[in-house]
Amino acid sequence: MHIFVPNLNQEKLSITGDDYFHITRSLRKIVGDKLILVSLSDDFFAEAEIVEMSKKTLVAKVLKKVTKQPKNKPAITLIQAIIKRAGMELVLQKATELGVDWIIPLKTKYIVPKAEEVNLKRWETIMREAAVQSRRFYLPELGNPLDLKNLSMLKKQYPQIFCLAETQGSLNLKEHLTHLNKDISSLAVIIGPEGGFAPEELEGLKKEGIPLVSFGQTILRAETAAISMLSVLRWFFL
Numbered sequence: 001m002h003i004f005v006p007n008l009n010q011e012k013l014s015i016t017g018d019d020y021f022h023i024t025r026s027l028r029k030i031v032g033d034k035l036i037l038v039s040l041s042d043d044f045f046a047e048a049e050i051v052e053m054s055k056k057t058l059v060a061k062v063l064k065k066v067t068k069q070p071k072n073k074p075a076i077t078l079i080q081a082i083i084k085r086a087g088m089e090l091v092l093q094k095a096t097e098l099g100v101d102w103i104i105p106l107k108t109k110y111i112v113p114k115a116e117e118v119n120l121k122r123w124e125t126i127m128r129e130a131a132v133q134s135r136r137f138y139l140p141e142l143g144n145p146l147d148l149k150n151l152s153m154l155k156k157q158y159p160q161i162f163c164l165a166e167t168q169g170s171l172n173l174k175e176h177l178t179h180l181n182k183d184i185s186s187l188a189v190i191i192g193p194e195g196g197f198a199p200e201e202l203e204g205l206k207k208e209g210i211p212l213v214s215f216g217q218t219i220l221r222a223e224t225a226a227i228s229m230l231s232v233l234r235w236f237f238l
Contacts, residue, residue, distance in 0.1 A: 002135045004128065008039045008046050008062060016057050018125075022132075023050075023058065035060055038137055043068050045137060068137045075186040076233060077102035077158060080226055081193035082111050082118065082145065087223040091191075092123050094223075096130035096140050098230040102188075103127070104143035110195030118145055148201055151208040158188035163205050164225055165212040166196055173229075176213045177236050189233070191226045 003019050015023065023029045031050050037060060038045040044067045052059035078100050080091055088105075095103055105118060124142050131139050146154075154161060162176060180187070190210070197205075205212060220228065 002036045002038045002045070002132055002137070004038050004040055004132070004139060006039075007041045008037060008044065008065060010062075012051070012059050012061050013037065013048070014057050014059055020056065020058055024053070029058075036135075037062070038068075040139065071101070071138055072099055072237070074160070074184045074237060075101040076230070077104060077186070077188035078226060078230065079104045079106050079146070079154070079161075079188055079190045081106045081108045081148075081191060081222065083193055083222045084112055087194075087221070089123070089126055091223050091226045092126045092142075093130045094227045095230055096127045096136070097134040098227070098234050099136070100140050100230060101138075101186075102141045102143060105145040106190065107145055107147045108193050109148075109198040109201060111193040112195075120144075148204070151204050151210070154188070154190075155208045155210060158186065160184050160187040161190070162187075162211040162213050163190040163192075163197075164214065164229055165192065165202060165205070166214055166219055171211060171213045173213045173215055173232065176211060177232075182237060187233075189229055191222060191229065194222050 003015065003023070005013055005015075023035070029035070029050060031053050033050050035048045035050065036045055037048045044065050046062045047064045047066065048060040048062050050058055051061045076099070078095050080088075080103060082088060082105050083091070092103060120142060127140055127142060160180065164173075202212065215225075215228065
């Protein structure tokens with residue numbers, strides 16, 4: 001498994017907290033077992049060995065440093081409308097496993113009122129755990145919640161941006177992807193809430209020149225739409 005650490009500047013590193021308990025209780029690692037330590041500040045990871053262990057801390061010794069592989073391109077940003085807690089947490093987990101680079105929570109007109117209770121700290125923990133489990137070498141970034149009214153900013157920041165808009169999409173997804181250059185460096189996709197987008201929100205997206213695409217006539221749950229979209233994008237840009 002991969003354990004994220006601030007840096008790998010020292011020969012020995014102490015691991016505590018949730019990582020310690022996961023290593024010792026879930027994985028049942030003991031002194032002499034191997035770990036992969038991934039630096040959050042450098043472009044390399046290390047093969048390491050557990051050399052000491054106490055009740056709340058373990059010490060890992062760096063054996064070998066290895067340069068990370070480059071990040072996948074394009075860098076993908078998921079702009080996800082805030083949905084109910086269980087669905088939102090599922091999206092965060094699966095988006096991380098599917099290699100997304102940024103996740104930006106989005107406020108729209110029809111989001112469920114209780115879903116507005118944003119817990120960024122918990123969300124970051126979920127994403128970190130998913131990155132560990134999926135053996136990623138880079139942690140995805142979690143942005144601050146954004147209001148859909150700021151469409152012009154989105155378009156400037158993400159020239160290659162489109163929105164999954166159920167049956168209102170003027171293009172099907174396959175048609176839209178065939179027009180994309182596979183060498184683009186980044187793209188963003190907007191996924192709506194359980195209740196879909198309000199008519200005025202769809203009009204605003206169109207006015208900003210943000211393409212509306214769909215999977216066809218089938219209406220997908222918000223979390224299903226996000227996971228399906230990212231799976232398709234990961235396949236398309238392989």
